[in-house]
Amino acid sequence: SDYTIKNAKADIVVRPLYTYTGNLRFEPVDREGDGIIDYYKVVAVAKLNDPVRIPGTHQGLPVEVVSKLYKNEDNFDYGAGIKTIYIGEGVLNLDHNSLAYTSSLQEVYLPSTMEYIGKNAFSRNWGNDKKSITIHYNGTMAEWKALVANSHDDWDNGITTKDGSKEMCSDGYF
Numbered sequence: 159s160d161y162t163i164k165n166a167k168a169d170i171v172v173r174p175l176y177t178y179t180g181n182l183r184f185e186p187v188d189r190e191g192d193g194i195i196d197y198y199k200v201v202a203v204a205k206l207n208d209p210v211r212i213p214g215t216h217q218g219l220p221v222e223v224v225s226k227l228y229k230n231e232d233n234f235d236y237g238a239g240i241k242t243i244y245i246g247e248g249v250l251n252l253d254h255n256s257l258a259y260t261s262s263l264q265e266v267y268l269p270s271t272m273e274y275i276g277k278n279a280f281s282r283n284w285g286n287d288k289k290s291i292t293i294h295y296n297g298t299m300a301e302w303k304a305l306v307a308n309s310h311d312d313w314d315n316g317i318t319t320k321d322g323s324k325e326m327c328s329d330g331y332f
Contacts, residue, residue, distance in 0.1 A: 177217065181206050184216045187223075197222040199253075208240050214248025214269065221246070225253035227260070238262065247271055247296070252279040254310075263291055270297035270328075275309035290322035299327045 177184045181204040186195040197220045200212055212224055224245060227237055237260035245252075247269040254276035257266065266280070272295070280291060295302050302325055325332045 178203070179213075179216070182210075182212065184221065186219075195219060199223040199225055201225050202227045202237070206237055206240055209242035209244060210237075210240055211244045212246055212249065214246030214271070220248050220250075222248075222250040223253055224249060224251070224256050226255065227257055241265065243267065245269055245272075250274065252276055254278060255281065265292045265294065267294045268296065270295070270301065272297075272305055273308065275305065277310045290324075292323065293325045295325060295327045297327060298329045299332070302327050302332070 175186070177186075181202060183201050183203045184198040185201065187197050187199055188194060189196040198216045200216075200221055200223070206227065210227065212221065214221055227240075227243070237257075239262050240260050241262055242265045243257065243263065244267045248271050249269055250271060251274045252268075252272070256276060256279050257263065258278050258281035280293075295305075297305070
């Protein structure tokens with residue numbers, strides 16, 4: 159937890175380098191380099207339980223980035239058996255390969271606040287796995303099109319309509 163160092167000039171709040179909720183690690187990010195934590199980035203640190211729920215806030219700050227929920231350097235698959243991932247409102251970005259290679263993944267719930275999806279975020283080519291996936295986006299079809307246009311996911315290597323995958327929006331689906 160946080161603790162305060164009292165000083166004659168100013169009180170300094172010190173936060174731990176990482177915090178954990180279940181098997182997720184929340185990494186603080188100082189965007190401006192001014193010593194103030196602006197948001198958190200979340201990664202898996204141990205085998206995840208189904209369903210995975212990623213909150214939009216952690217310790218009163220936004221969780222803006224979801225990164226690497228699938229494997230560590232030793233190729234241990236944190237996401238084995240995960241069928242559903244819920245990402246809370248407020249989360250802005252999915253990093254490159256963030257949900258890739260989770261072969262059992264069937265459904266992902268994305269918030270309307272999502273602004274960017276990194277390349278191969280939904281890649282399904284691990285072991286030639288082409289299972290379908292359904293993305294539930296909490297925004298409109300027009301907002302989904304704008305999100306996809308702003309993103310760098312490799313849709314041919316990730317989600318394609320050829321494999322039965324769907325993008326469901328609040329006002330319809332593709």
